[in-house]
Amino acid sequence: MARSVLTPRAENFPQWYQDVVAKAEMADNGPVRGTMVIRPYGYAIWERMQRELDDRIKAAGARNAYFPLFIPESYLRREAEHVEGFSPELAVVTHGGGKQLEEPVVVRPTSETIINVFIAKWVQSHRDLPMLLNQWANVVRWELRPRVFLRTTEFLWQEGHTAHATRAEARAYAVRILRQVYEDFAVEVLGLPVLVGRKTERERFAGAEATFTIEAMMGDGKALQMGTSHELGQNFARAFGIEFQTDTGTNEYAWQTSWGVSTRLVGALIMGHGDDAGLRVPPRIAPVQVVVVLVKAADGAGEAAAALVAELAGRGLRVELDERVDTSFGRRAVEWELKGVPVRIEVGPRDLAAGNVTLVRRDSGDKVPVPITAAAQEAAESLDVIQAALHRQATEMRDARTAEVSSVDEAQQAAQTGFARVPWDLVRDDEVRLAQAGVTVRCLQRADGDLPMSSDEPGLVATVAKAY
RNA sequence: CGGGAAGUGGCGCAGCUUGGCAGCGCGCAGCGUUCGGGACGCUGAGGCCGCGGGUUCGAAUCCCGCCUUCCCGACCA
Numbered sequence: 001m002a003r004s005v006l007t008p009r010a011e012n013f014p015q016w017y018q019d020v021v022a023k024a025e026m027a028d029n030g031p032v033r034g035t036m037v038i039r040p041y042g043y044a045i046w047e048r049m050q051r052e053l054d055d056r057i058k059a060a061g062a063r064n065a066y067f068p069l070f071i072p073e074s075y076l077r078r079e080a081e082h083v084e085g086f087s088p089e090l091a092v093v094t095h096g097g098g099k100q101l102e103e104p105v106v107v108r109p110t111s112e113t114i115i116n117v118f119i120a121k122w123v124q125s126h127r128d129l130p131m132l133l134n135q136w137a138n139v140v141r142w143e144l145r146p147r148v149f150l151r152t153t154e155f156l157w158q159e160g161h162t163a164h165a166t167r168a169e170a171r172a173y174a175v176r177i178l179r180q181v182y183e184d185f186a187v188e189v190l191g192l193p194v195l196v197g198r199k200t201e202r203e204r205f206a207g208a209e210a211t212f213t214i215e216a217m218m219g220d221g222k223a224l225q226m227g228t229s230h231e232l233g234q235n236f237a238r239a240f241g242i243e244f245q246t247d248t249g250t251n252e253y254a255w256q257t258s259w260g261v262s263t264r265l266v267g268a269l270i271m272g273h274g275d276d277a278g279l280r281v282p283p284r285i286a287p288v289q290v291v292v293v294l295v296k297a298a299d300g301a302g303e304a305a306a307a308l309v310a311e312l313a314g315r316g317l318r319v320e321l322d323e324r325v326d327t328s329f330g331r332r333a334v335e336w337e338l339k340g341v342p343v344r345i346e347v348g349p350r351d352l353a354a355g356n357v358t359l360v361r362r363d364s365g366d367k368v369p370v371p372i373t374a375a376a377q378e379a380a381e382s383l384d385v386i387q388a389a390l391h392r393q394a395t396e397m398r399d400a401r402t403a404e405v406s407s408v409d410e411a412q413q414a415a416q417t418g419f420a421r422v423p424w425d426l427v428r429d430d431e432v433r434l435a436q437a438g439v440t441v442r443c444l445q446r447a448d449g450d451l452p453m454s455s456d457e458p459g460l461v462a463t464v465a466k467a468y
Numbered sequence: 469c470g471g472g473a474a475g476u477g478g479c480g481c482a483g484c485u486u487g488g489c490a491g492c493g494c495g496c497a498g499c500g501u502u503c504g505g506g507a508c509g510c511u512g513a514g515g516c517c518g519c520g521g522g523u524u525c526g527a528a529u530c531c532c533g534c535c536u537u538c539c540c541g542a543c544c545a
Contacts, residue, residue: 228545265545330504
């Protein structure tokens with residue numbers, strides 16, 4: 001039986017997904033359904049994402065830490081809305097060491113509770129604030145309907161948890177993460193344009209006062225939430241006793257945020273940029289930016305290819321040499337295309353006789369002969385061009401499939417093929433009806449695209465769509 | 469849990485209506501010819517036909533029961 005695959009942009013998407021799969025598949029591990037296996041190429045993409053995100057998170061002042069996988073069930077119950085939101089999807093461990101546990105523990109679905117137990121101990125004074133923590137970890141949510149990368153039972157992510165002295169400071173930090181970490185990463189590194197907005201009450205994180213989101217459009221017109229940042233108010237601080245003494249000597253509860261992005265981003269990359277020939281990986285995230293394909297090892301081609309690889313590596317590019325000349329050229333060319341390597345340089349005796357190599361762009365398929373002496377320079381410049389081109393294509397696609405409408409019915413209609421922008425005042429009472437038709441409000445924005453600080457602000461625009 | 473499909477070598481499928489040696493494509497192994505866009509030929513390995521029962525001389529195929537998976541929905545980074 002075929003495993004589930006990412007929903008295709010093109011009919012043959014599942015075929016190349018099978019071939020390369022960005023090297024991921026659902027794990028067949030008995031009663032634990034919907035976990036994923038990430039093969040090395042897919043993981044290499046995730047590692048680069050981690051590095052880029054981690055740099056930005058640290059620039060925002062947060063530091064990495066690590067907390068337990070197992071959380072006592074009672075911790076979850078301390079915040080009423082939180083436990084209600086997560087109960088259905090918890091994996092509960094009842095036995096350990098051959099004995100029944102006195103209290104069951106859950107495998108973390110997210111770590112607000114366990115981390116706040118520690119933050120409560122670590123925070124005494126306003127001088128301890130802000131406390132800015134981040135954790136790279138795996139979490140488990142027993143999802144009803146798993147999809148590779150997009151919604152797996154176990155997934156890898158980054159979760160940030162912070163405590164601040166004031167509401168304003170917490171709110172500003174939640175927005176800062178959303179903008180300077182998530183939006184910047186999605187746009188500048190992944191080349192995926194995102195809507196930055198606020199979730200409706202209905203779509204808000206369990207236990208949060210406000211949830212902010214970045215939403216992208218995939219190749220098939222459906223929306224994907226790529227990251228979230230929550231303003232938690234004092235909800236968890238009260239539940240976990242995170243109190244601090246202010247500079248005037250009074251005691252107050254801390255104001256908190258939490259925020260995260262996951263391996264879902266790999267799915268976003270695949271579905272946001274993939275085409276009929278396979279993956280298209282933006283140069284800034286590509287594990288291999290340039291592949292030098294040795295067509296055949298005759299007339300000094302092998303030496304020329306090796307020298308070119310060395311030159312490219314010397315420029316700091318991630319480059320790989322494909323000298324498997326016993327495998328047919330066509331097969332190798334297709335393989336690199338499936339993997340989405342942005343630039344391919346073909347080195348063979350025929351071109352070389354004229355002092356040339358062939359440079360091929362993955363995004364456009366363009367092939368041009370270039371002098372071998374200029375090849376490294378050309379390749380480096382092409383990477384910048386490709387990075388921009390992928391972002392531009394994704395943006396044009398999204399804009400072309402976004403409709404401005406002025407009624408709920410029109411919005412539902414337009415959401416069948418893309419995004420619909422509609423005044424929030426028109427939909428707010430019909431959100432449930434839309435949801436029953438498989439269409440949800442992805443986010444709320446101000447008319448100028450800015451982030452609303454309340455869903456009651458006048459003149460807000462709702463973007464509605466079908467979503468993963 | 470509702471609605472719809474499907475379970476047959478590693479993967480994708482045909483065969484079932486009308487019971488009669490378990491097949492095809494891809495992949496895999498060996499040899500040869502190829503190899504500037506997924507090469508070709510020959511040889512070969514690999515099967516509890518989802519599970520259990522029934523009908524029959526004989527069941528992948530017909531009947532009964534069960535299990536599992538996938539798709540659409542509720543949940544969701």
